[in-house]
Amino acid sequence: MQANCYLVCCEETACAAIIDPGGDAARIMARVRAEKRDVTLILNTHGHADHIGANDAIRKTTGAKVAIHADDAPMLTSAAQNLSMPAGEMLICSPADLLLRGGERLLVGKLEIEVIHTPGHTPGSVCFLSGQSLFSGDTLFAMSVGRTDFPGGSAGALVKSISGKLLTLPDETKVLPGHGQATTIGLERASNPFLRVGGG
Numbered sequence: 001m002q003a004n005c006y007l008v009c010c011e012e013t014a015c016a017a018i019i020d021p022g023g024d025a026a027r028i029m030a031r032v033r034a035e036k037r038d039v040t041l042i043l044n045t046h047g048h049a050d051h052i053g054a055n056d057a058i059r060k061t062t063g064a065k066v067a068i069h070a071d072d073a074p075m076l077t078s079a080a081q082n083l084s085m086p087a088g089e090m091l092i093c094s095p096a097d098l099l100l101r102g103g104e105r106l107l108v109g110k111l112e113i114e115v116i117h118t119p120g121h122t123p124g125s126v127c128f129l130s131g132q133s134l135f136s137g138d139t140l141f142a143m144s145v146g147r148t149d150f151p152g153g154s155a156g157a158l159v160k161s162i163s164g165k166l167l168t169l170p171d172e173t174k175v176l177p178g179h180g181q182a183t184t185i186g187l188e189r190a191s192n193p194f195l196r197v198g199g200g
């Protein structure tokens with residue numbers, strides 16, 4: 001599934017957050033050590049297996065707290081709900097330390113990360129906004145949007161989330177998605193074929 005994992009670093013302290021550690025815990029930790037970072041938060045954009053697979057290994061090594069939206073929290077502990085079981089694996093993670101609702105401003109050292117609840121791909125999908133960087137999970141991709149055919153998905157909710165909460169951000173906002181390449185809000189507002197802005 002090749003999900004993107006991001007290491008988000010405070011420039012004033014050694015603190016960092018890891019967004020969506022889907023796997024390869026050893027590789028992620030090698031990077032954390034190379035950057036001499038103290039990971040304080042593990043942030044999941046949603047509860048699918050390809051975004052949570054290394055949660056426990058990294059929490060064990062770093063002591064970081066795992067945060068996920070309350071509506072996706074049950075997926076951490078259910079291989080059926082996190083879709084690892086249908087894929088032929090049994091991934092069961094520990095429960096979350098922090099349940100998000102949307103609207104929170106999390107602190108990583110002195111760096112602020114805002115939680116935006118964007119249901120649609122899953123009921124508890126969130127995007128994380130830090131400065132001019134938006135970590136969009138499986139909600140918004142470069143010239144595409146997240147699938148809504150999984151249990152709990154809703155195409156109507158997804159478009160409403162993106163139009164109402166993401167496309168309202170400044171054009172220059174960098175979008176760092178859960179899969180594929182980076183883009184910007186301006187580019188997606190202008191040309192994403194899945195979003196008919198103002199078209200009702």
Ligand SMILES: [Zn+2]
Binds near residue numbers: 046048121138
């Ligand atoms: Zn997903």
Ligand SMILES: [Zn+2]
Binds near residue numbers: 001003051178179
């Ligand atoms: Zn994914």
